[in-house]
Amino acid sequence: MGTTLRTMAEQFEITDEMRAQIGKEGDPWTYEVTTTGVRAFARGVGYTDTTYYDIDDANAKGLDALPAPPCYLGFPIFIPGRSDATFSGPRGGGGGVSHGLPGLLDGGTETNYERPIKAGDVLEGRSALTNLETKTSPSLGVMLLTTQETTYRDKATGDVVARQRAQAIFY
Amino acid sequence: MPTFASVNVGDELATLTKAPSRLQLVQYAAGSGDFNPLHFDPDFPQAKQIGDNIVHGRMKYACLGELVSNWLDHSGWVKMISCQYRGMDMRGAEFKVKGVVAAKREENGQKLVDLDVWTENVGGQKTTPGKATVVLNG
Known part of the structure; x- marks a missing residue:
């Protein structure tokens, strides 16, 4: 201490x-809740799930936009x-x-x-x-x-x- | 990808290992808007008092969210997530993010799974115990 x-x-x-x-x-x-904001938060937490960064990957999961990570x-x-x-x-x-x-x-x-x-x-x-x-x-x-x-x-x-x-x- | 039929009480979520560097804490500050210097400035008086910078409590909360999100794999959504901040985690110190399925139930037509989640330091102390409830799509 x-x-x-x-x-x-x-x-x-x-x-x-x-x-x-x-x-x-x-x-x-x-x-x-912007795309840049979602990416910045996900990066700050350390997410490696590209669904939070890449709209094509989000679309592939059936989502029409980048999802907000839980707690954001x-x-x-x-x-x-x-x-x-x-x-x-x-x-x-x-x-x-x-x-x-x-x-x-x-x-x-x-x-x-x-x-x-x-x-x-x-x-x-x-x-x-x-x-x-x-x-x-x-x-x-x-x-x-x-x-x-x-x-x-x-x-x-x-x-x-x-x-x-x-x-x-x-x- | 979990389904209501495939999930069982006692199932463990895949553990995350974290040891946030000062850079990571700065990145979290930028992403969250929490610029309390306690979390990244080594000369900040409170940091000197404690002995180092400490991980944002809300970052650990978000790590619990990441744990749940990874398990859920976008096959549903988080309906509730909570935690208590019981202990400090210091910059660079490793902690694990863990979880287990506590219950599953159907309510108002929703397929719900309750999870116990927590962060755990190298000494085994649960520094951020919490709970989450997710809605499964199928």
Whole structure:
């Protein structure tokens, strides 16, 4: 383990102001599922299945477009000043909460699909904070656990195509 | 290519072996949009605190997706996939991506297969346990 560069949070409380954010939806944000985006995600994960890269191979599998790999719901459109510079989505995560804790770890992720996603889809995601709780870790101190749910709709039809629940750990 | 008739509880999915380099982590950052320097910058304070860069949790989640996709071979689609991030995997350290058929069932006319999936480090710790449900075409 390397040098400890920050002090663990010893005290942290969820305020009424923070609790008031539970259930509030953030602004909608656009996520584009493009052929280039599908290839970039597949490459980043390390897929060797050429179905995600080559439209002829996708066609040979009976698909009319490059399929989105599981866990990929498109790339959030990036707009300087309005997008989060680190995570690329809407600034503040959409439906987020201000807490002042600098450290961040993913806690868990669940995605439920209504149909397969493919290149050419343009989705609109809307997030809401659904839960806040604190836990104490021997190594990280007091942690804030947030649960956020994002609903993704097909922008062309308005139909829900996926729902994702994500737990984040701030410390 | 799995079919509902051919799938049996206990069937193992073909294991993937991963050991993401810094380049691979940068490529994942570019593909996903997650540019947290914790995952690729050795001088980032949190990385120094931990001892090295760590693999994105969401990358391991996506690796579980790759495992399922390889098994499914486009003979259906993923209806649900979930995981919990129970342990860190460090840059360059090998981990396996594994899965097994947990159940199969028919529901609302869909042929569903439930899978237990996970990543496992060289010490045998399941750092990213998860579940998936797929819909088979036939």
